Structure formats: C-alpha cells, structure tokens
Amino acid sequence: MSDATDEVQIHRGLQGVYFDRSEVCDIDGRAGELWYRGYSIHDLAQRSTFEEASYLLFNGDLPTSEELGRWTRELVAARTIPAPVIEVIRSVKDAHPMEVLRTAVSALGAFDPDVADNSPEATLRKSVRLASQVPLIVAAHHRIRQGLEPVEPDPDLGHAANFLWVLEGKRPSEDAARLMDLDLILHAEHGTNASSFTARVVAGTDANLHASVTAAVAALSGPAHGGAAENVMKMAMEIGEPENAAAYVKALRDARKPVMGFGHRVYRTEDPRARHMREGVKRLSEEKGEPKWYAILEAVVAAMKPYARLGVNVNVDFYAGVVYYLHGIPEDLFVPIFAVGRTPGWCVQVVEQYRQHPHPPAHALSGAPRDYVPIEGAE
Amino acid sequence: MSDATDEVQIHRGLQGVYFDRSEVCDIDGRAGELWYRGYSIHDLAQRSTFEEASYLLFNGDLPTSEELGRWTRELVAARTIPAPVIEVIRSVKDAHPMEVLRTAVSALGAFDPDVADNSPEATLRKSVRLASQVPLIVAAHHRIRQGLEPVEPDPDLGHAANFLWVLEGKRPSEDAARLMDLDLILHAEHGTNASSFTARVVAGTDANLHASVTAAVAALSGPAHGGAAENVMKMAMEIGEPENAAAYVKALRDARKPVMGFGHRVYRTEDPRARHMREGVKRLSEEKGEPKWYAILEAVVAAMKPYARLGVNVNVDFYAGVVYYLHGIPEDLFVPIFAVGRTPGWCVQVVEQYRQHPHPPAHALSGAPRDYVPIEGAE
Numbered sequence: 001m002s003d004a005t006d007e008v009q010i011h012r013g014l015q016g017v018y019f020d021r022s023e024v025c026d027i028d029g030r031a032g033e034l035w036y037r038g039y040s041i042h043d044l045a046q047r048s049t050f051e052e053a054s055y056l057l058f059n060g061d062l063p064t065s066e067e068l069g070r071w072t073r074e075l076v077a078a079r080t081i082p083a084p085v086i087e088v089i090r091s092v093k094d095a096h097p098m099e100v101l102r103t104a105v106s107a108l109g110a111f112d113p114d115v116a117d118n119s120p121e122a123t124l125r126k127s128v129r130l131a132s133q134v135p136l137i138v139a140a141h142h143r144i145r146q147g148l149e150p151v152e153p154d155p156d157l158g159h160a161a162n163f164l165w166v167l168e169g170k171r172p173s174e175d176a177a178r179l180m181d182l183d184l185i186l187h188a189e190h191g192t193n194a195s196s197f198t199a200r201v202v203a204g205t206d207a208n209l210h211a212s213v214t215a216a217v218a219a220l221s222g223p224a225h226g227g228a229a230e231n232v233m234k235m236a237m238e239i240g241e242p243e244n245a246a247a248y249v250k251a252l253r254d255a256r257k258p259v260m261g262f263g264h265r266v267y268r269t270e271d272p273r274a275r276h277m278r279e280g281v282k283r284l285s286e287e288k289g290e291p292k293w294y295a296i297l298e299a300v301v302a303a304m305k306p307y308a309r310l311g312v313n314v315n316v317d318f319y320a321g322v323v324y325y326l327h328g329i330p331e332d333l334f335v336p337i338f339a340v341g342r343t344p345g346w347c348v349q350v351v352e353q354y355r356q357h358p359h360p361p362a363h364a365l366s367g368a369p370r371d372y373v374p375i376e377g378a379e
Numbered sequence: 380m381s382d383a384t385d386e387v388q389i390h391r392g393l394q395g396v397y398f399d400r401s402e403v404c405d406i407d408g409r410a411g412e413l414w415y416r417g418y419s420i421h422d423l424a425q426r427s428t429f430e431e432a433s434y435l436l437f438n439g440d441l442p443t444s445e446e447l448g449r450w451t452r453e454l455v456a457a458r459t460i461p462a463p464v465i466e467v468i469r470s471v472k473d474a475h476p477m478e479v480l481r482t483a484v485s486a487l488g489a490f491d492p493d494v495a496d497n498s499p500e501a502t503l504r505k506s507v508r509l510a511s512q513v514p515l516i517v518a519a520h521h522r523i524r525q526g527l528e529p530v531e532p533d534p535d536l537g538h539a540a541n542f543l544w545v546l547e548g549k550r551p552s553e554d555a556a557r558l559m560d561l562d563l564i565l566h567a568e569h570g571t572n573a574s575s576f577t578a579r580v581v582a583g584t585d586a587n588l589h590a591s592v593t594a595a596v597a598a599l600s601g602p603a604h605g606g607a608a609e610n611v612m613k614m615a616m617e618i619g620e621p622e623n624a625a626a627y628v629k630a631l632r633d634a635r636k637p638v639m640g641f642g643h644r645v646y647r648t649e650d651p652r653a654r655h656m657r658e659g660v661k662r663l664s665e666e667k668g669e670p671k672w673y674a675i676l677e678a679v680v681a682a683m684k685p686y687a688r689l690g691v692n693v694n695v696d697f698y699a700g701v702v703y704y705l706h707g708i709p710e711d712l713f714v715p716i717f718a719v720g721r722t723p724g725w726c727v728q729v730v731e732q733y734r735q736h737p738h739p740p741a742h743a744l745s746g747a748p749r750d751y752v753p754i755e756g757a758e
Binding site for chain 2: 009018084085087088091092094095096098099100102103106107109110111115116194195197198201202203204205206207208210211212214215218219220221222223224225226
C-alpha cells in the first residue's frame with residue numbers, strides 16, 4: 001500500500017497508517033464484525049434504539065432506564081433550530097441538500113451558547129443539540145424547497161419517528177419508524193472513515209465542534225464517501241426487473257467497472273450492517289407492494305457471488321437506498337440521512353480527539369467485546 | 380515521534396508520515412527555506428505581487444505580462460458576492476468572523492455555476508472566484524457588524540489594496556497596500572499544514588471545492604493553527620513597554636509556558652517569512668508614530684535568544700499581528716486575513732488532490748529551485 005521512492009515512504013490514501021487509539025468503535029474487517037464501545041452491532045441493531053446507541057457512544061456504557069429517560073428528554077428538548085438558521089436555509093434552498101446541510105450546521109455555530117467552549121461537558125451539550133438539529137435541518141430544507149413550512153417536532157415521538165414526521169409531515173407507521181431507527185443505529189459510528197477523520201483533523205487544531213462537524217459534512221458530501229446508497233438506487237432503476245440483473249452485472253464486470261454497493265475499504269467479507277438492512281428491505285418492499293426492488297437487489301447479489309471470493313461483498317449502503325426510496329424519500333436526501341445517523345459518531349470522535357491531542361487522528365481498538373444487556377435487565 | 384504498542388505503530392499527529400508528492404510548494408525546515416513552484420519566497424516577497432504569486436501557484440510558472448493582465452482581470456471580475464450570501468452573513472453577523480467566513484464560503488457553493496464540476500478547468504474558475512470572494516466576505520461582515528453597508532469593490536485597485544478598501548471604506552496608502560500584499564504572498568501556501576491537509580482529505584472523497592475550502596476554514600479557525608498572530612498581539616499589549624519584555628519572557632519560560640509567535644512545526648531555524656514582516660513592522664510602527672510595538676517585539680526576540688539553539692525561533696505570525704493592529708484591524712480579523720492569503724493555497728492543493736487520487740494527502744517536494752525572473756524580463 002505504500003511505495004518507497006527516494007528516501008521518503010509515501011502512504012497513499014493513508015492505508016495502514018494509525019494515528020491514535022480510539023475507544024469508541026472497533027472493526028474487524030476480516031471477520032466482518034463491528035462493535036460500538038464493545039457491544040456487537042448485531043445486538044444493538046436488533047435490540048437497541050438510536051437513543052440508547054447514541055447514549056452508549058457518548059457515555060461508554062449502556063444506560064439504565066433512568067439515564068436513558070434523561071438522555072431522551074435532552075434530545076427532545078434540543079429539537080429546535082434558531083430562526084436565523086431557518087433564514088439561512090431559505091437563502092440557499094435551491095442548492096443540493098448537502099450544501100444546505102453544511103451551511104446550516106456551520107450557521108448553528110453562530111447561535112450555540114457553548115460554541116467556543118471545547119470542554120468535554122460543553123462539547124457533550126453541543127453534541128446532543130447537533131444530534132437533534134441535523135435531522136431538523138434536513139427536514140426543514142426539504143419542506144422549504146417544496147414551498148412548504150417546516151413541521152413542528154413532536155416531543156412524544158422517538159428520534160427516528162420524529163425525523164420521518166418532520167420530513168414528511170405525516171405520522172410514520174411503527175414499522176417505518178423502526179426501520180429508520182435501525183438505519184440510524186447502523187450508521188451512527190464507523191471508526192476513522194473520511195468524514196470522522198476530517199472531524200478529528202479539524203478538532204486537532206482546537207477548532208470547535210461546529211467547525212469539526214461542518215467539515216465532516218463537507219467530507220461526507222463526496223460521492224466516494226457518502227454516495228453509495230444513491231448510486232445503488234440508480235442502478236436498481238436501470239436494471240428495472242430482476243431477470244435483467246445477471247446481464248447487467250456481467251456487462252459491468254466485463255468492462256472492469258465497479259458494481260455499486262459492493263466492496264468496502266475495511267471489510268473483506270460481508271459488511272455486518274448489511275444483513276439488518278436486507279431484512280428491512282424485504283419486509284418493506286412487500287409491505288409497499290413493490291417486491292421487485294428486493295428481488296432486483298437479491299438478483300444482483302446472486303450475480304456477484306462468483307466475485308465474492310475476491311472480497312467484493314455487499315455493504316450497508318447496498319440496501320439503504322431502496323429503504324429510503326420505498327419511503328418516498330428523494331435520492332438527493334440519501335446522503336443527508338447518512339449524516340443524520342453519523343452525527344453522534346462525528347461528535348464523539350471530536351470529544352475523544354480533544355482529550356487525546358496532539359493534533360490528528362485515530363484508528364484503533366481497545367477493550368474486549370461485551371454482551372448486550374437489555375435495559376430491563378440493567379435495572 | 381511514533382510509539383509502537385502491541386503490533387500497531389501509532390503515528391501521533393501524523394508526524395513524519397508522507398501521503399503523496401506535491402508540486403506546489405517545497406519547505407526545507409532545517410535550512411529555513413520555502414519555495415512556491417521552485418521560486419524562493421524571498422524573491423516572491425520582495426519582487427512579486429499577490430496576483431503574480433497566485434498565478435504561479437495555480438499555473439506552475441510565472442506569468443508573462445499578458446498572462447498576468449488576463450489573470451488580474453479574472454480576479455477583478457470575480458469580485459462579487461451573490462445577494463443571498465450577503466443575507467446569510469447578515470443572519471450570522473454577531474458570531475466570530477471565522478464562524479461567519481466558514482458559513483458564507485459554504486453558502487457560496489449554493490450559487491456557484493460550476494459547484495459540482497470537479498474538472499481542473501472548473502476548479503480553476505471556482506478558485507479564482509473564491510480568491511476574490513473570501514476577502515469580500517471578511518470585509519462585508521466587518522462592515523455589517525458595525526451597522527455599515529458593504530463597500531463596492533474598486534476594479535482599479537490590486538487584490539490587497541482592494542481588500543483594505545472594502546474593509547475600511549477608505550483608500551489605503553501605497554505602503555499599507557504593499558504591506559498587505561506582502562502578507563498575502565507570505566501566507567498564500569505552506570504545504571501540508573492542518574487546513575490544507577483538511578482540504579485534501581475532503582477533496583479525496585470527490586467532494587467539491589466549496590466543501591473542501593469550507594472544511595479548510597474550519598481547520599484554520601482552531602487556535603492551534605491560525606491563532607498565533609492574535610496571541611502575539613495580546614502578549615505585546617500585556618508587555619506594554621519594551622523594558623518589560625525580558626522579565627515577561629523569563630517568567631513564561633520559568634513556568635515552562637510557550638512564548639507566542641515562536642516555534643513552528645516545520646522550521647528548526649527562523650521562519651523564512653518572518654524577516655519580511657519584521658521590516659514591515661519596523662517601518663509601519665514608525666510611520667504610525669507607535670515605534671514601541673516594534674521595540675517590544677524586538678525585545679522579546681532578544682530575550683528569547685538563549686532559547687533559539689533549542690530550535691525556538693520566531694515565526695511569520697510573530698510580526699503579522701502587529702501589522703494588522705497598526706492598520707486598526709480588530710484582533711478577531713487576524714485569522715480571517717490569514718484565510719484571505721491562504722485561499723489560493725487551499726484551492727491549488729485541491730486541484731492537485733483531484734489529480735492524484737486515491738484519497739488522502741500529501742507532503743513532499745519536487746523539482747529544483749528556480750531563479751525569479753521579474754515580469755519585464757519575461758517578455
């Protein structure tokens with residue numbers, strides 16, 4: 001991965017370079033395993049909520065039900081955008097949603113009472129606010145560009161359900177809310193990827209949280225980072241019917257072109273997050289009376305089987321796009337939804353970076369895996 | 380600089396890690412030398428203009444007078460901010476100028492006709508626009524927060540003189556304009572520092588130029604990156620009179636605290652840019668009838684002499700702050716002025732990153748030093 005020329009060793013793409021140790025997340029790319037603070041993503045996906053998973057990421061341990069109640073109330077109380085930031089969104093409303101999100105997150109820094117305070121306590125307060133504000137920004141912009149007014153958040157709804165409510169202006173079904181919740185849990189954190197790395201580099205100069213997260217949004221807007229879900233949906237539409245999938249894949253592979261939603265910089269086997277989204281796509285596409293989308297994706301997976309031994313496996317974004325599509329969410333919001341999910345991960349890595357100094361970033365592991373204890377049992 | 384723990388080698392702060400080769404800038408930290416595209420910073424500082432130096436950075440060679448004329452006209456033509464971005468600035472006007480600059484640069488992306496086009500040609504067009512727009516943003520915000528209207532740019536003024544004009548609303552003296560021009564040349568590019576590195580990481584995801592430069596502004600806002608000039612000015616004010624400098628320095632050093640404006644991550648001798656600013660401070664502080672500021676700085680340098688053999692030498696920002704202060708520029712604009720100077724460097728590194736792929740960044744050298752040829756002789 002690195003070439004030695006003259007005396008200087010060049011590490012292209014920073015492959016294999018470690019900057020620090022991180023306690024937030026652990027990834028075993030060969031085994032296809034992912035842990036948040038030692039808890040397997042499978043346990044969290046099946047048994048947790050976004051609120052619980054985000055508490056875990058920030059606080060290092062699963063919450064008691066009292067702690068979770070308090071955390072949830074803090075997230076709910078933070079569901080508000082200063083009026084001038086809504087004006088900023090109106091000023092840039094015709095731009096791509098990622099341009100708008102980046103600008104609005106940056107503008108939030110102008111109004112946050114703790115903006116310049118990088119202490120762990122202030123950064124945690126700001127993180128809670130951003131976790132609640134990022135979905136509101138995405139939704140408010142989507143409403144405004146359709147000529148509608150932003151929807152008032154509903155304090156009785158959970159994080160994921162409220163996001164769908166403010167985005168669409170109608171109550172989501174329990175199943176739809178649960179699937180969005182799952183999506184946000186799966187995207188909440190993933191080690192030193194490009195956007196989290198960017199957040200850490202910025203935090204490494206002692207820049208504040210809003211600067212760091214604005215920069216992370218900027219990095220996520222790059223198609224090579226956040227664009228997979230959108231591209232998979234485009235591919236599924238081009239394929240059109242399941243029986244076309246094999247020929248479509250073969251034509252791409254013969255031309256040595258990549259098939260969207262396969263392969264990952266870290267995983268050498270199936271992305272452990274993919275299986276949970278797969279089940280969601282199956283259920284949702286049947287529920288919506290459009291089973292062909294699930295059938296197309298599975299036909300693509302079958303056609304890709306011969307290449308799987310080369311380490312080209314399906315990743316989480318292979319299924320995410322179809323979920324959003326079946327919800328009626330336009331393609332240009334797929335990456336912003338990724339940002340909604342990843343905001344806690346960016347914030348917690350900034351907290352960690354402030355603590356660790358000096359300057360840049362991380363990628364490493366720590367601690368042993370832990371068994372998930374459902375919240376009833378934790379009391 | 381790296382500690383090996385378990386089997387993983389950790390490179391803290393990315394010290395000594397190279398990501399790629401860069402053709403833009405070359406730094407010899409031991410010798411205290413800096414070149415832009417092979418031309419010594421001393422030649423450029425003494426004989427060039429910001430327009431010429433920025434042409435060189437983007438195009439790789441010094442311009443003929445015809446090329447410089449065209450480049451200058453392009454920069455002048457780009458001196459305009461879309462009205463909605465002025466509205467964005469008004470919405471966040473009470474924030475720190477770096478929060479405002481980051482937000483406004485981000486908002487510019489919403490209106491740039493080439494925003495999503497990452498081709499070298501489109502990126503160059505966008506770079507020219509940003510080089511002219513960043514100073515206008517800094518100035519417009521400063522006017523607006525004082526309850527004044529932004530000043531119309533003057534197409535007959537050079538880049539630096541126009542910046543002072545739109546900032547202050549009065550014609551700068553030739554000397555003042557020349558000193559700002561020098562400051563912008565000296566800050567235009569400096570290899571893989573934290574903000575340029577951030578821009579490259581973001582560009583490495585195929586994110587667009589506005590995303591990359593927004594992230595660079597975010598990184599520069601960190602006190603550990605852009606804050607030195609401001610801190611030196613605060614220190615000079617605390618010292619108050621030249622005769623207090625020695626005791627002030629001794630107290631800091633005894634307490635093992637850093638003295639502002641000394642030391643640099645790269646240079647092990649005097650920052651080659653410092654001497655040019657020193658001369659400017661000397662002249663300007665006499666001209667303004669406040670010679671004590673130059674005297675205070677020189678007294679601090681004298682008091683630091685015993686520590687110089689440890690590699691603690693004066694850096695460019697040691698003098699820059701006093702220049703701004705003597706111009707009557709408030710302290711919170713010192714870092715934004717750094718951004719005005721550095722915008723070409725960020726942009727040209729993004730162009731280079733797009734070309735080089737895959738993903739992250741650079742720090743290396745290329746080519747032999749070149750003799751500066753003044754533009755008369757180039758024809």
